Amino acid sequence: MTASVVPQLIVSGALMGLVYALVAYGFQLTYATSKSINFGQGELVMVSAFVSLTLTKLGLPYWLMVPGGLLFGVLLGLFVERAAVRLALEQKSEGWILLSIILGLFFFSAAENIWGRDDQPFPTPISSDAVHLFGISITPLEISVAVGVFAIMGLIELFKRTTLLGKAFEAVAADRDAAELMGVSATRTVMLSYGLSGLSAAVAGILVSPITTVGPTMASVLVLKAFSVAVVAGLESGFGVVLVGLFLGSLEGLTSFYIGSGWREAPGLMLLILALAVRPTGVFGKAVIRKV
Amino acid sequence: MVKRLILIHGAELLVLILLAAIPLLVTNTFVLGLLTLLAIYGILLIGLDVTVGYLGQVNLAQAAFLGLGAYTAGITVTFLGFGMVSALAASLLVGLLFGGLLSFPALRLEGPQFALSTLSFSALVATTLNEWESVTNGAQGLSLTRPPLFGFTLRAQGFYWLCLVFLALVWMAMRNLLGSQWGRAFEALRDSPIATDAMGIGTYRNKAAAFTFGSGLGGLAGGLYAFNFQYLQPHSFTYELMVILLLGVVLGGRKNLWGAFLGATLIVLLPNLLSNRSLFQIFSAIGFTIALLAGGRSFLRKTMKPFQALAPIVAMGLLVVVSVTVQNIEDLRRAIFALMLFSVVVGLPEGLMGFAARFLAKLFHVAPAPLAEPARLDAVLATKEHGGSGMLELKDLKRNFGGVRAVDGVSLVVRSGQVHGLIGPNGSGKSTLVNVISGLYAPSGGTILLRGEPLVTGSLYKAAHRGISRTFQNLQIFTELTALENVMVAMKDTYEKPLPLVLLGLSRGEERCAQSGALALLDLVGLKDEARTPAKDLPYGAQRFLEIARGLARKPDLLILDEPAAGLARPDVKTLVSIIRKIHDIGITTILIEHHMEVVSELCDVVTVLDGGLVIAEGRPEEVKRHPKVIAAYLGASA
Secondary structure, three states: HHHHHHHHHHHHHHHHHHHHHHHHHHHHHHHHOOOOOOHHHHHHHHHHHHHHHHHHOOOOOOHHHHHHHHHHHHHHHHHHHHHHHHHHHHHHOHHHHHHHHHHHHHHHHHHHHHHHHHOOOOOOOOOOOOOOOEEEEEEHHHHHHHHHHHHHHHHHHHHHHOHHHHHHHHHHHHHHHHHHHOOOHHHHHHHHHHHHHHHHHHHHHHEEEEEHEEEEOOHHHHHHHHHHHHHOOOOOOOHHHHHHHHHHHHHHHHHHHOOOOHHOOHHHHHHHHHHHHOOOOOOOOOOOOEEE | OOHHHHHHHHHHHHHHHHHHHHHHHHOHHHHHHHHHHHHHHHHHHHHHHHHHHOOOOOOHHHHHHHHHHHHHHHHHHHHHHOOHHHHHHHHHHHHHHHHHHHHHHOOOOOOOHHHHHHHHHHHHHHHHHHHHHHHOOOHHEEEEOOEEEEOOOHHHHHHHHHHHHHHHHHHHHHHHHOOOOHHHHHHHHHHHHHHHHHOOOOOOHHHHHHHHHHHHHHHHHHHHHHHHHHHHHHHHHHHHHHHHHHHHHHHHHHOHHHHHHHHHHHHHHHHHHHHHHHHHHHHHHHHHHHHHHHHHHHHHHHOHHHHHHHHHHHHHHHHHHHHHHHHHHHHHHHHHHHHHHHHHHOOOOOHHHHHHHHHHHHHHHHHHHHOOOOOOHHHHHOOOOOOOEEEEEEEEEEEEOOOOEEEEEEEEEEEEEEEEEOOOOOOOOOHHHHHHOOOOOOOOOEEEEOOOOOOOOOOHHHHHHOOOOOOOOOOOOOOEEEEEHHHHHHOOOOOOOHHHHOOOOOOOHHHHHHHHHHHHHHHHHOOOOHHOOHHOOOOOHHHHHHHHHHHHHHOEEEEEEOOOOOOOOOOHHHHHHHHHHHHHOOOOEEEEEOOOOOHHHOOOEEEEEEEOEEEEEEEEEHHHHOOOOOOOOOOOOOO
């Protein structure tokens, strides 16, 4: 029995880990352009999922609901940039940390009052009947998560590498001042990165909700793990977050089985503190040279 | 002086007496409960203000420390039969211990990473309190009875007075600590950790101390919290409390004991405000009016960015809408906190007390405390012999960055008492060389000897303690400190009183001593009259001179000046030359990196020329200027 339980736990955990990786990828997008991250990113995932749920309940078919939910995610990302980040960046202060926490709290409270405190099921046309592969049961729904995560990350990376706007993004990430001097508007690029970050949050919400259900508290659970993934991997490596996400997800699956589901967050948190202590730039991050 | 003393300490005493007297006049258990909570939150917020205000970091762990302290008190009393004093001591210790442990990873971090590590710590604590059921009783909660204090059973009133005594003690200790070298160091390391290390103040040491201290206060407040409520639940110490605590510190005003107290008052009253709808309507209307008036004014006068002026109005307006339309405000508690906090962070970043302090100072014309008399310069900087013996010796020193050999085997001798020039084209390795000497970078090869003994390399702090001091090409002054404090914070051989004495306020003597020494150095660079000016408000040239005065406060054997004339106007260059000449007269060995050739020719005894990380020439200034390799390096002519 145990022989098949362990791989099963690892695979299911790893699939969840991909969702953490996607949320963590949202941190990386904004960190690249502005050295800031949205501490309320989890709430973006949650609110986008709720909006998508409402769209479904309004009778929209799944394939129309998805773009609607994604658009809302982008708008939320832009709102966070305008309300919490831009002023702090202009003042070169770290006020965005506090302000993005505040916005997250606001979204949480709003969601609680609009959609209620209970977890709700999220309908999806994708089947959740298990398929057996090499003795491991896996549902098409879970496979859709993996496909969705890789698809959106791949698309954004492709966008960054091939389009002119994407090159502007990379330029601001490399050197904000130099990019400004070359006529790239850093403010707009930061907006773009927050829009993309909101988009990835919405994708994560739509992908994960059919499995976990939608509720106001889904945010805090998700975002802590995403933080762990982002920090352990480093805030620069897209490839790194996927690897660390897979690892952390499977570790979590094993922990909740062998120690107890209440402790499932503990390894990630300890890993995060350890990683910060040993290698603040992350496993896949580059060491920084102090300049004076 | 007397007026200042009476006003400041009188106000403190008056509030303390008032607070202590209230239970004698009003016998209302509800009011007493609020007052007790006020004293406890006061201690908690003073602790939080150390990291949020002085270190300038977002600390999300204070609620967790409150929880740790509370559970420690609960568990030691329930299971181990501790008395009140020993249980409170245990709470304090647990706060200090975990604060110290967490500071190890957290102290290397800045900004978002620091916030993240404290956030993870809170989540870990919450998980543990919930899941370790055999000890904490999990989600069911832990009941305890308040143990007697030295044999006396404390009723609610007595316990309140005990909390008040603790608040007063913490208040005094904090005021002493923050008014001392420690407080200056906390602020300095927020402005420039590199300079804090280079000035031998020690970044990690102070950051860890500040965080540990604040966490200890969190633990102590937790112990009192446990004895106040006598029932503990894990979910009392989570995210929401943390946000409320931040609201308290930010709203009250950072870097201010009164601000922490005011913040504590507000967060104690907040739940009651939300339970009464009409009271809340009045409150939000007042808030909206203030935002409208203040924001509107600064919008019209363009003293603030439009967003900064208008966003609080929108947020407070939303609050009014909520107060009018929503029946059960409690449901929207978090959103209301968020709106209030948002308005304050954006519109009033200095908090209520920061705003009130300026106003009060104007109203009462409180003159700042008089400064000490400046010391004699030779009492601060003893004149050294111009011996000419080797002060610093570099042997085949190398530093690579990947494949770039920035310094590629430099050997040279700097003789004591001389001004040794270091010149070379851009990218020739001058700055890298002094960065290696001063310990910012570890060398890739070779040795550094100071007075013939090998120097521990790769540590600014250790190099500073061996007698190397420096200035920076890109200014690294402590912008939030005054000119005087900038020099005082770097003062060597002055602060020797151990921490307990500092907390008791027994370090005034060395403060005066540091002040008079620092004033002498400010006089040397011509900034004595600007002693009280915040460093960020000084003109550029004065900031450069201030950095030199700060470097001298280390009483260095070797002073490194990294392009001190860069960007200076012509009259300032003249002042600079006279300052360096004075330093030369005192006999302090100086390495001068400079591009202004007239400055170099005028001041330097010896000049070393670098190009491509190698020494290409060395000698007296006029010899070097005629050296063919030097001409080639600068003008590109083939030699």
